[in-house]
Amino acid sequence: xxxxxxxxxxxxxxxxxxxxxxxxxxxxxxxxxxxxxxxxxxxxxxxxxxxxxxxxxxxxxxxxxxxxxxxxxxxxxxxxxxxxxxxxxxxxxxxxxxxxxxxxxxxxxxxxxxxxxxxxxxxxxxxxxxxxxxxxxxxxxxxxxxxxxxxxxxxxxxxxxxxxxxxxxxxxxxxxxxxxxxxxxxxxxxxxxxxxxxxxxxxxx
Amino acid sequence: xxxxxxxxxxxxxxxxxxxxxxxxxxxxxxxxxxxxxxxxxxxxxxxxxxxxxxxxxxxxxxxxxxxxxxxxxxxxxxxxxxxxxxxxxxxxxxxxxxxxxxxxxxxxxxxxxxxxxxxxxxxxxxxxxxxxxxxxxxxxxxxxxxxxxxxxxxxxxxxxxxxxxxxxxxxxxxxxxxxxxxxxxxxxxxxxxxxxxxxxxxxxxxx
Numbered sequence: 001x002x003x004x005x006x007x008x009x010x011x012x013x014x015x016x017x018x019x020x021x022x023x024x025x026x027x028x029x030x031x032x033x034x035x036x037x038x039x040x041x042x043x044x045x046x047x048x049x050x051x052x053x054x055x056x057x058x059x060x061x062x063x064x065x066x067x068x069x070x071x072x073x074x075x076x077x078x079x080x081x082x083x084x085x086x087x088x089x090x091x092x093x094x095x096x097x098x099x100x101x102x103x104x105x106x107x108x109x110x111x112x113x114x115x116x117x118x119x120x121x122x123x124x125x126x127x128x129x130x131x132x133x134x135x136x137x138x139x140x141x142x143x144x145x146x147x148x149x150x151x152x153x154x155x156x157x158x159x160x161x162x163x164x165x166x167x168x169x170x171x172x173x174x175x176x177x178x179x180x181x182x183x184x185x186x187x188x189x190x191x192x193x194x195x196x197x198x199x200x201x202x203x204x205x
Numbered sequence: 206x207x208x209x210x211x212x213x214x215x216x217x218x219x220x221x222x223x224x225x226x227x228x229x230x231x232x233x234x235x236x237x238x239x240x241x242x243x244x245x246x247x248x249x250x251x252x253x254x255x256x257x258x259x260x261x262x263x264x265x266x267x268x269x270x271x272x273x274x275x276x277x278x279x280x281x282x283x284x285x286x287x288x289x290x291x292x293x294x295x296x297x298x299x300x301x302x303x304x305x306x307x308x309x310x311x312x313x314x315x316x317x318x319x320x321x322x323x324x325x326x327x328x329x330x331x332x333x334x335x336x337x338x339x340x341x342x343x344x345x346x347x348x349x350x351x352x353x354x355x356x357x358x359x360x361x362x363x364x365x366x367x368x369x370x371x372x373x374x375x376x377x378x379x380x381x382x383x384x385x386x387x388x389x390x391x392x393x394x395x396x397x398x399x400x401x402x403x404x405x406x407x408x409x410x411x412x
Binding site: 019020026084087090091125128130133137178179181182186190198 | 228230232233235236275276279280286287291305306309310312313318387388389390391392393395399403404410411
């Protein structure tokens with residue numbers, strides 16, 4: 001249990017998707033103008049991460065890894081399909097985003113209306129693809145770890161985008177040099193927030 | 206090469222730069238630029254992928270059903286990225302290890318998807334190829350600037366050559382700035398590049 005908690009906290013604060021790896025920066029910068037929409041996008045990303053990363057973990061474990069196909073027959077022990085992982089991961093993500101979109105539309109029209117425009121965009125969000133690739137690279141030992149990692153990454157992303165959106169709402173009333181207005185100052189503030197998040201790096205988990 | 210075609214290549218360098226003006230493809234631009242060499246390798250990979258994906262999608266643009274175009278684009282792009290990844294692993298294995306997941310993330314690089322949606326779906330193949338090359342090079346120039354500055358001030362070297370040590374700067378009390386290699390400084394440097402660019406070109410400033 002403690003191990004899951006460690007991975008969870010580590011992926012929120014220390015290995016934060018935005019401040020440590022810059023994943024999902026495009027939508028982070030484009031959608032963070034108001035707190036309300038950015039919270040909606042944050043929840044959607046968290047949910048998609050929570051579904052896609054464990055599915056890709058199973059795919060990696062039982063199909064793609066070198067020797068993963070031994071559950072079919074022992075003669076396939078030398079097959080290494082890992083070069084296909086990029087194409088299969090993105091296919092899984094695109095398909096799941098599509099399914100999530102249809103399910104949400106059917107069962108919760110109000111949630112669909114508030115998230116509607118963001119859902120299709122999540123398929124091409126670097127954070128979702130990046131989490132699957134990190135999962136493959138870090139070689140988690142069981143699916144519980146993967147759930148903890150994907151939930152933590154999603155919440156970390158959520159916190160980051162809501163934080164920057166709150167700051168940008170206040171910034172609208174400040175005097176910023178004209179060339180820095182908009183994106184320029186957002187980059188610099190994100191940098192300062194990243195410095196703040198660096199203070200978690202010393203924590204040993 | 207008409208003037209319209211040459212502007213397709215030159216516009217992304219300044220007025221329509223993918224990183225500083227269109228704000229696309231930031232993830233990889235920041236993550237791989239701690240040193241110059243991976244930055245250059247990444248820039249070349251992205252240019253190749255954008256140009257070829259633009260060309261292929263533009264050739265197919267009249268036969269792709271609009272409802273499933275995102276999936277079609279993703280398949281084309283990921284096939285190209287798999288090829289690039291295999292080539293990098295075969296010829297520059299150490300750099301490919303350094304770039305780690307960011308090669309795979311070219312698939313979801315917003316520059317690629319953005320140019321496919323905004324340009325290749327509605328333009329002829331030759332124009333799309335040029336647009337892809339132009340945007341790839343516009344991305345490359347920012348990566349090279351970032352990689353150069355961060356490697357010089359962060360590690361005291363250029364392309365792995367320890368220039369600060371050879372000049373004897375350490376003997377007179379010079380220290381490398383460790384913060385420049387870390388994530389936050391990359392963001393702040395891009396902010397400064399945007400600042401410089403928009404100061405000289407007032408039309409790009411936001412209200």
